[in-house]
Amino acid sequence: GAVVSQHPSWVICKSGTSVKIECRSLDFQATTMFWYRQFPKQSLMLMATSNEGSKATYEQGVEKDKFLINHASLTLSTLTVTSAHPEDSSFYICSASSVTREDNEQFFGPGTRLTVL
Amino acid sequence: QKEVEQNSGPLSVPEGAIASLNCTYSDRGSQSFFWYRQYSGKSPELIMSIYSNGDKEDGRFTAQLNKASQYVSLLIRDSQPSDSATYLCAVIGNYQLIWGAGTKLIIKP
Secondary structure, eight states: OOOOEESSSEEEOTTTOEEEEEEEESOOSSSSSEEEOOOOOOEEEEEEEETSSOOOOTTTTTTTTTTTEEEEEEEEEEEESSOOHHHGGGEEEEEOOOTGGGGOOOEEEOOOOEEOO | OOOOOOOOOOOOTTTTTEEEEEEESSSSTTTEEEEEEOTTTSSSSSEEESSSEEEEEEEEEEEEEEEETEEEEEEEOOOOOGGGGEEEEEEEETTTTEOOOEEEEEEEO
């Protein structure tokens, strides 16, 4: 299967600071990248969908000014959590898919665990 | 509202037995169906994909799809303790991927 990486794998930051998370598709061109958040013992929650070169589409209830998504190339998308607060502490997972692959199968990154103090 | 439903469990199965996981979906137009496995604190990993009615086997895993009844299931034969995880069902219809909440599977030695 395809490989998707995320960096960093974990981060601890102070309240009020911004944190950037990178998602890279290593061996294929990702026309679409997805950002999920998962709180403990809960299912994945889709935050936004981004297509290369265009603005991200945010799910209802997700603040686009707080969670900035940039998908500048076919191999890189970034999620910036601005002015992070303790309630933003969560497991953030990206996934990538390509229209050239069968049925838009998604490949997941290893996730980034964010802790806001 | 398009939905994908799974029993949250936990489903407890003795080692060596067959574990059966079920998923129902509401959108009749759904075309692609996936089973992901997620270990605690890790990202989901794809186990099986199935697109047409019937069974699809891959090693100890068998996915079953019945579009008329709108359900998809995953069978795990010869269950191992390492199969203990949460299994997520995901369905694509109209280019939208919809996730079930997952079923927690516990394989007892």
